[in-house]
Amino acid sequence: MSEPATSTGRLYEPLTAVLGARTAGGLKKLGLETVGDLVRHYPRRYGAPGEMTNIASLRTGEHVTVMAQVRSAQVRSMRSRGGAMLEAIVTDGSSTLQLTFFAKRAGVLRMHEDKLRAGRTGLFTGTVGEYRGRRQLTHPDYLIVGVDADNEDDAVLEASRPIPIYPATASVPTWRIGRSVRTVLDPLTEDDLPDPLPSALRESRSLPTLREALQLVHVPNEDADIRRGRDRLRFEEAFVLQAALARRRAAHADLTATARPPRTGGFLDALDARLPFALTEAQRDVGREIAEDLARDRPMMRLLQGDVGAGKTVVALRAMAQVIDAGGQAALLAPTEVLAAQHARSLRAMLGSLADGGMLGGADNATRIALLTGSLGSTARRQALAEAASGAAGIIVGTHALLSEGVQYADLGLVVVDEQHRFGVEQRDALRERGDRPPHTLVMTATPIPRTVAMTVFGDLETSVLGQRPAGRVEITTHLVPADNAPWMSRTWQRVREEVDAGRRVYVVCPRIDADGDAPQSDGSGSKSPAPGDVRPADGELTLDVGDAVVDDEPEVPLASVAATVEQLAALPELAGVRIGAMHGRLSAEDKDAVMAAFAGGEVPVLVSTTVIEVGVDVPQATMMVVLDAERFGISQLHQLRGRVGRADLPSLCLLVTRAAPGTIAEERLQALADTADGFVLAEKDLELRREGDVLGAAQSGGRSSLRLLRAVRDADLIDEARVAAAHVIESDPRLEQHPALASAVSAWLDPEREAFLERS
Numbered sequence: 010m011s012e013p014a015t016s017t018g019r020l021y022e023p024l025t026a027v028l029g030a031r032t033a034g035g036l037k038k039l040g041l042e043t044v045g046d047l048v049r050h051y052p053r054r055y056g057a058p059g060e061m062t063n064i065a066s067l068r069t070g071e072h073v074t075v076m077a078q079v080r081s082a083q084v085r086s087m088r089s090r091g092g093a094m095l096e097a098i099v100t101d102g103s104s105t106l107q108l109t110f111f112a113k114r115a116g117v118l119r120m121h122e123d124k125l126r127a128g129r130t131g132l133f134t135g136t137v138g139e140y141r142g143r144r145q146l147t148h149p150d151y152l153i154v155g156v157d158a159d160n161e162d163d164a165v166l167e168a169s170r171p172i173p174i175y176p177a178t179a180s181v182p183t184w185r186i187g188r189s190v191r192t193v194l195d196p197l198t199e200d201d202l203p204d205p206l207p208s209a210l211r212e213s214r215s216l217p218t219l220r221e222a223l224q225l226v227h228v229p230n231e232d233a234d235i236r237r238g239r240d241r242l243r244f245e246e247a248f249v250l251q252a253a254l255a256r257r258r259a260a261h262a263d264l265t266a267t268a269r270p271p272r273t274g275g276f277l278d279a280l281d282a283r284l285p286f287a288l289t290e291a292q293r294d295v296g297r298e299i300a301e302d303l304a305r306d307r308p309m310m311r312l313l314q315g316d317v318g319a320g321k322t323v324v325a326l327r328a329m330a331q332v333i334d335a336g337g338q339a340a341l342l343a344p345t346e347v348l349a350a351q352h353a354r355s356l357r358a359m360l361g362s363l364a365d366g367g368m369l370g371g372a373d374n375a376t377r378i379a380l381l382t383g384s385l386g387s388t389a390r391r392q393a394l395a396e397a398a399s400g401a402a403g404i405i406v407g408t409h410a411l412l413s414e415g416v417q418y419a420d421l422g423l424v425v426v427d428e429q430h431r432f433g434v435e436q437r438d439a440l441r442e443r444g445d446r447p448p449h450t451l452v453m454t455a456t457p458i459p460r461t462v463a464m465t466v467f468g469d470l471e472t473s474v475l476g477q478r479p480a481g482r483v484e485i486t487t488h489l490v491p492a493d494n495a496p497w498m499s500r501t502w503q504r505v506r507e508e509v510d511a512g513r514r515v516y517v518v519c520p521r522i523d524a525d526g527d528a529p530q531s532d533g534s535g536s537k538s539p540a541p542g543d544v545r546p547a548d549g550e551l552t553l554d555v556g557d558a559v560v561d562d563e564p565e566v567p568l569a570s571v572a573a574t575v576e577q578l579a580a581l582p583e584l585a586g587v588r589i590g591a592m593h594g595r596l597s598a599e600d601k602d603a604v605m606a607a608f609a610g611g612e613v614p615v616l617v618s619t620t621v622i623e624v625g626v627d628v629p630q631a632t633m634m635v636v637l638d639a640e641r642f643g644i645s646q647l648h649q650l651r652g653r654v655g656r657a658d659l660p661s662l663c664l665l666v667t668r669a670a671p672g673t674i675a676e677e678r679l680q681a682l683a684d685t686a687d688g689f690v691l692a693e694k695d696l697e698l699r700r701e702g703d704v705l706g707a708a709q710s711g712g713r714s715s716l717r718l719l720r721a722v723r724d725a726d727l728i729d730e731a732r733v734a735a736a737h738v739i740e741s742d743p744r745l746e747q748h749p750a751l752a753s754a755v756s757a758w759l760d761p762e763r764e765a766f767l768e769r770s
C-alpha cells in the first residue's frame with residue numbers, strides 16, 4: 010500500500026473557498042467538494058453549436074435542456090392577475106416552444122427581454138408543461154450562447170465552440186457547472202496537476218499532459234480537442250487501474266502457502282470412484298489446473314467461471330478432496346444460508362459414507378462436513394466449531410461468517426467461494442492477510458464476466474472457464490408474454506398447472522416482497538434501487554437529446570410482489586387446489602429452509618419468490634419459471650434466474666411476463682434472453698445495452714477513484730495496452746517510489762467501490 014494521497018495542494022481546496030458557499034452547495038449534491046473533484050467532473054456529451062433540439066419530440070413532464078433559437082420575446086402586463094409576464098418563443102426551425110416568466114413589475118423582466126433577442130441561440134432548461142395546448146417552460150434557466158463572454162472575440166469563439174454538457178441536477182444546470190469548472194481550472198498550472206502518467210509513457214504515445222487534457226475536454230475549441238483530451242484521460246484511467254492490479258499481483262507473488270500435492274489412494278480417489286457420472290473434459294482440464302496450483306507453495310487465487318449448470322460444485326469438491334488428502338481443511342462459502350445448507354446437503358449426498366468420518370460404518374478415508382450457519386442452535390453450533398477447530402471436519406460449509414475471528418481451523422488449506430459476485434476485493438485481501446500462510450482460494454461464479462471486465466476488476470486472479478456443460482442437459486425454451494394479453498396470461502397459468510400435474514415444480518419470480526414500496530432484502534439479493542435521497546447524477550436530466558430524458562420510473566400498475574402474487578394465484582381457477590409457497594429474503598433462515606424443502610419435496614409445487622433463488626438453488630424437478638415484470642431485472646440476473654430450471658433432463662420453459670413495449674430497449678433485452686442461452690453472449694449484450702455510466706455500476710457515480718470514461722467492451726484494446734504499460738512500470742519500480750503521482754492515484758483507486766458493479770444483485 011502506498012502513502013495516502015497527500016491532502017495538500019490546490020486540488021484539495023474546498024470549493025466553498027473558491028466558488029462561494031452557494032455554488033459549492035449545489036455542486037456538493039453532485040458529490041463535488043474539492044477543486045480536484047470538479048476538474049474531474051467531465052462533460053458527458055457536447056452540443057454542437059447551432060445543432061437544435063427536436064422540439065416536436067419533447068414530452069410533457071420531462072425535465073429537458075433544449076437548444077433553440079429565439080424567435081420573439083415580449084414583456085406585457087397581465088390585466089387579469091396584475092403583474093407582468095414575459096413570453097418568448099423559441100424554435101428549432103420547425104416546431105416552437107414557449108418560455109414564460111412572471112414578475113410583479115415589468116421592469117424585472119426587461120433583463121430577460123434584453124438577453125432573449127430574436128435570432129440568438131440558447132440552451133433552455135426546465136420541465137415541459139402545457140398551457141392552452143402549447144408546450145412551454147416556465148421560468149426556465151437559460152444560457153444565451155456567446156452573450157455571457159467578456160468581449161466580442163470571446164463571444165464569437167464561444168458561439169462556435171462545442172458546448173460541454175455536464176452531468177447535472179435540476180438545481181445546478183450544466184452551464185453553471187461549466188462556468189465553475191473554468192473558474193477553478195484557469196489558474197491551475199501543470200505543477201498543480203501532478204500527472205499519474207509517467208512522462209516517458211506519455212511522450213511515447215504522444216498524449217497531452219493532464220493539465221492540457223482537462224483544458225481540452227472542458228474548454229474545447231473544436232471536436233478534435235475533445236477526442237484528444239478524452240483519449241488521454243481514458244488511457245490514464247486504464248493505466249492507473251492496471252497499475253493498481255499489477256501491484257496487487259506483485260504483492261501476492263511474495264506470499265507463501267502450504268503446498269497440497271495430490272496423493273494416490275486417498276480421499277480424492279475414493280470420491281472419484283463414487284461419482285455417478287463421468288467428468289466432462291472441461292471439468293477434468295480445470296481440475297488439472299487447480300490440482301497444479303494447490304501443489305505449489307504460493308497461494309492459488311483462481312476464478313472459476315462456468316455458466317449455470319456447468320458442474321462447478323464437483324470441481325470444487327475434488328479440489329477440497331486433494332487438500333484433505335494433504336492433511337488440510339477446506340471451507341466452502343456460499344452467498345446465503347439457504348445455499349450453504351443446500352451445499353452441505355448435496356456434498357453429503359455426493360460423498361455418502363465418505364462424509365461419515367469418525368462414525369461407525371464410515372469409510373476408511375472418510376472426513377466430516379460441518380455446516381456452520383447463524384440459525385444453528387447453540388449445541389449444534391458448538392459441535393460444528395469444535396469439529397472445525399480439531400480438524401475432525403475436513404469440509405466446513407457456511408457463509409462469509411466462516412472467515413470471522415470466531416471460527417478456528419486446525420489447518421485451513423483451501424477456501425472455496427461460490428458465486429464470486431458477492432465476494433469483493435476486501436474479502437480477498439482479508440483472506441490473504443490471515444495468519445502467515447494464506448489458504449489457497451478458488452472463487453466460482455456463474456455470472457459470465459466478459460474478458461475485459463475480468464481483466465479490469467478481477468485482474469489479480471487467474472481465470473479458468475468451464476465452458477462445456479455436462480451432456481444430457483436440455484435447452485430451456487424462453488418466451489416473452491405481454492402482461493396485458495389476457496388470453497396469454499391465462500395460458501401461462503394453465504401451463505403452470507400442467508407442470509404441477511406432471512409432478513414438476515414451478516417458480517414464479519417477482520421484483521418485490523410486498524405491495525407497499527420497495528422491499529429491501531436482508532440478504533442483499535433483491536433488485537437494487539437507489540437509496541432515498543440518492544442524487545442521481547442526472548443521467549439524462551439535462552441533455553440535448555430527448556432520447557435520454559428522464560422518464561418517470563414508476564409504472565402506473567404496481568409491480569408484482571410476492572405477497573400479492575401468492576394471493577392472486579390462489580384465487581385463479583387454473584390453479585385451484587395447488588399449494589403455493591412464498592420465498593424472500595426477509596424470512597428467517599429456518600423458514601427459508603422449510604419452504605425450500607417443501608418445494609423440493611413437491612408438497613408445495615409452486616414457489617412465488619424474489620430473486621433470493623437467483624444463485625445456485627438446485628431443484629432438478631423444477632421445469633418452469635414465470636418471471637413477472639421481467640423488464641425490472643437485468644439480463645444477467647434473468648439468465649441466472651432462468652438457470653434454476655432445466656437442471657435435469659426434463660424439457661423446461663421460462664416465461665418472461667412484461668409490460669415493455671415492442672421496440673424499446675427493455676424489450677430488446679428480454680428478447681436477447683429468448684434468443685440465446687449463452688451466458689457470455691448475454692453478458693456482452695448486457696454491457697452493450699446498459700447506459701453510459703452504468704457499465705461499472707455504482708463505481709461510476711462519484712468518488713475520485715471511479716471509472717469515468719472507460720468502457721469495458723469498447724475499450725478492450727486500450728485496457729490491454731495499459732496492462733502491458735503498467736506491468737513495465739511496476740516491474741522496475743514496484744513501490745512506485747519514482748512515480749508519486751501514480752502512487753497516489755493508485756491508492757485512490759484501491760477503493761472497494763470499484764467492484765460494486767457486480768453487486769447489482
Ligand code: ADP
Binds near residue numbers: 292319322323479625
Ligand atoms: P453449477 O456450475 O451451476 O454450480 P452444479 O455444480 O450445481 O452446477 O451442477 C449441476 C448439476 O449437474 C448437478 O446436479 C450435478 O450433479 C450435475 N453434474 C455435474 N457434473 C456432471 C457431469 N460430468 N455429468 C453429469 N452431470 C453432472
Ligand code: MG
Binds near residue numbers: 322427625
Ligand atoms: Mg453452483
